[in-house]
Amino acid sequence: MASETDTTAGIEDGVRRRDFINIxxxxxxxxxxxxxxxxxxxxxxxxxxxxxxxTTEIDISAxxxxxxxxxxxxxxxxxxxxxxxxxxAAAKKVPLSDLRDPQTIDERTKPxxxxxxxxxxxxxxxxxxxxxxxxxxNRGDFGGYFCPCHGSHYxxxxxxxxxxxxxxxxxxxYEFNSDTVVTIG
Amino acid sequence: xxxxWAKNYEPxxxxxKWLDEKLPLPRLVYNAIGAGYPVPRNLNYFWxxxxxxxxxLVIQIVTGIVLAMHYAANAGVAFNSxxxxxxxxxxxxxxxxxxxxxxxMFFIVVYLHIFRGxxxxxxKAPREMVWLLGVVIFLLMMATAFMxxxxxxxxxxxxxxxxxxxxxxxxxxxxxxxxxxxxxxFAPDNAALNRFFSLHYLLPFVIAGVIILHIWAxxxxxxxxxxxxxxxxEQDTVPFHPYYTAKDGFGVGVFLLLxxxxxxxxxxxxxxxxxxxxxxxxxxxxxIVPEWYFWPFYAILRAxxxxxxxxxxxxxxxxxxxxxxxxxxxxxxxxxxxxxxSNYRPLNRIFFWVLVADVFILGWCxxxxxxxxxxxxxxxxxxxxxxxxxxxxxxxxxxxxxLPMPNSxxxxxxxxxxDAPSAATA
Numbered sequence: 298m299a300s301e302t303d304t305t306a307g308i309e310d311g312v313r314r315r316d317f318i319n320i321x322x323x324x325x326x327x328x329x330x331x332x333x334x335x336x337x338x339x340x341x342x343x344x345x346x347x348x349x350x351x352t353t354e355i356d357i358s359a360x361x362x363x364x365x366x367x368x369x370x371x372x373x374x375x376x377x378x379x380x381x382x383x384x385x386a387a388a389k390k391v392p393l394s395d396l397r398d399p400q401t402i403d404e405r406t407k408p409x410x411x412x413x414x415x416x417x418x419x420x421x422x423x424x425x426x427x428x429x430x431x432x433x434x435n436r437g438d439f440g441g442y443f444c445p446c447h448g449s450h451y452x453x454x455x456x457x458x459x460x461x462x463x464x465x466x467x468x469x470x471y472e473f474n475s476d477t478v479v480t481i482g
Numbered sequence: 483x484x485x486x487w488a489k490n491y492e493p494x495x496x497x498x499k500w501l502d503e504k505l506p507l508p509r510l511v512y513n514a515i516g517a518g519y520p521v522p523r524n525l526n527y528f529w530x531x532x533x534x535x536x537x538x539l540v541i542q543i544v545t546g547i548v549l550a551m552h553y554a555a556n557a558g559v560a561f562n563s564x565x566x567x568x569x570x571x572x573x574x575x576x577x578x579x580x581x582x583x584x585x586x587m588f589f590i591v592v593y594l595h596i597f598r599g600x601x602x603x604x605x606k607a608p609r610e611m612v613w614l615l616g617v618v619i620f621l622l623m624m625a626t627a628f629m630x631x632x633x634x635x636x637x638x639x640x641x642x643x644x645x646x647x648x649x650x651x652x653x654x655x656x657x658x659x660x661x662x663x664x665x666x667x668f669a670p671d672n673a674a675l676n677r678f679f680s681l682h683y684l685l686p687f688v689i690a691g692v693i694i695l696h697i698w699a700x701x702x703x704x705x706x707x708x709x710x711x712x713x714x715x716e717q718d719t720v721p722f723h724p725y726y727t728a729k730d731g732f733g734v735g736v737f738l739l740l741x742x743x744x745x746x747x748x749x750x751x752x753x754x755x756x757x758x759x760x761x762x763x764x765x766x767x768x769x770i771v772p773e774w775y776f777w778p779f780y781a782i783l784r785a786x787x788x789x790x791x792x793x794x795x796x797x798x799x800x801x802x803x804x805x806x807x808x809x810x811x812x813x814x815x816x817x818x819x820x821x822x823x824s825n826y827r828p829l830n831r832i833f834f835w836v837l838v839a840d841v842f843i844l845g846w847c848x849x850x851x852x853x854x855x856x857x858x859x860x861x862x863x864x865x866x867x868x869x870x871x872x873x874x875x876x877x878x879x880x881x882x883x884x885l886p887m888p889n890s891x892x893x894x895x896x897x898x899x900x901d902a903p904s905a906a907t908a
Binding site: 421 | 852
């Protein structure tokens with residue numbers, strides 16, 4: 298008990314030197330632990346080589362009106378569809394108030410190139426690849442894409458119309474390098 | 483811990499006496515699963531399933547460690563390395579089929595163990611902690627099984643990983659970054675496969691750790707029993723060894739017979755043919771189905787096809803699916819009836835079997851494609867599942883009039899045996 302008396306001796310405000318040392322030591326250890334957790338959490342993020350695959354060039358010259366191709370960007374499928382005028386007209390006819398994720402077809406295509414509908418082929422529900430890009434596949438009730446996993450129907454502008462998916466198929470960032478080459482990413 | 487009349491461990495040989503002083507491991511075993519642990523004398527075969535689950539875990543760990551010696555966790559070669567195990571490795575086909583079907587056997591045993599607990603009220607005081615730890619084990623098992631199913635890198639593996647990690651993208655605002663963080667990429671690939679392999683190897687040992695806590699928590703009040711009446715004195719119990727080591731041993735024999743029958747005669751009965759096609763990120767199989775033990779939860783996930791309030795259908799589905807399991811954590815407090823065993827609860831007994839039927843219907847819907855009538859059926863089934871725990875159970879536990887109960891376990895046992903001869907003569 299003698300040492301207990303010693304540590305409080307000469308301290309008027311009732312805070313012992315040992316309390317300060319306890320708090321300082323635990324705080325320091327806490328900061329150290331947090332500093333170690335950071336790299337352990339960060340190693341889970343995509344590595345540099347995964348991020349390096351982030352642009353893809355596509356030649357679209359061979360895609361006839363009414364056809365679509367499936368390609369890939371960042372290991373995810375991409376649909377490139379050459380819309381026919383009837384499909385564009387059908388998409389324009391739909392009032393925005395009917396849409397779950399309201400977007401016009403003009404917002405989903407590039408000006409002057411509105412026949413080129415480029416979207417990720419990843420259903421916004423749980424990530425399956427919807428059907429409809431290849432010849433003869435089920436294109437759903439709205440003539441666009443149909444996801445067989447949980448029954449989401451997309452229209453001719455790849456907008457969600459029916460089923461559990463919350464969003465339209467995502468339009469990735471892309472640019473036309475020329476009339477026939479597109480860079481995604 | 484345990485009852486005052488529990489036999490005390492008294493080593494006879496000098497070596498065992500010496501060991502008991504230095505490291506009383508034999509004492510621990512004696513008091514846990516030996517003659518030193520008194521157990522109610524009236525346990526029926528439904529009390530075998532805890533031990534059977536432990537046996538199933540050991541089988542999974544042993545076969546899994548062996549498989550890891552031949553498997554390569556790289557997206558380029560994983561599928562081929564599994565085929566290498568199946569075709570080239572000596573007895574590799576047997577070890578892989580045992581591991582594959584062992585997972586199914588583990589879940590069959592655990593589902594029976596859970597429904598045993600539901601019927602006999604094993605989750606009630608004083609065993610709430612045993613139940614809570616059990617739900618934790620169940621969650622860990624599901625995570626382990628899911629990650630294990632990804633490893634062969636077939637079509638179902640890949641698309642299962644895509645769909646299940648897609649759950650996290652339902653979280654508002656931070657969902658997509660979380661999913662990318664979990665996968666280490668924008669779609670399942672090498673990074674995801676490697677981390678799943680690492681965690682699939684780790685989690686069974688975490689499960690083993692939680693099982694130790696589960697048994698520890700169980701051994702404080704002691705095992706429950708079919709009457710739900712607590713042990714009152716020594717004549718209500720028998721020592722675990724030899725009585726229940728023998729009874730469990732018989733159960734293990736039956737379990738292994740079913741297990742080898744499945745493994746040798748129809749090893750792919752519970753699998754999906756699509757998983758023998760290598761993963762293709764550009765093509766989803768026409769009909770994605772999880773393993774059978776996830777079907778009821780998968781049906782609940784898919785039951786939400788419409789936005790409701792301010793939450794969209796996708797988030798509702800994910801929330802409902804997790805809530806279906808999280809609900810079990812609250813079960814000890816949702817059921818307020820002081821009577822444990824449904825043998826004495828006429829109303830609860832009926833609704834228990836309705837719940838069993840509901841889970842089977844949900845399972846059937848989860849297996850079927852996302853079209854009518856399965857969508858409507860899974861909506862009704864999911865609604866009933868939640869209603870059972872949140873409405874029906876709290877109400878019946880208040881209004882139900884239990885049947886007259888015997889005073890003790892011994893009285894119940896003796897009454898049963900007194901009936902038997904008169905029934906025989908009649």
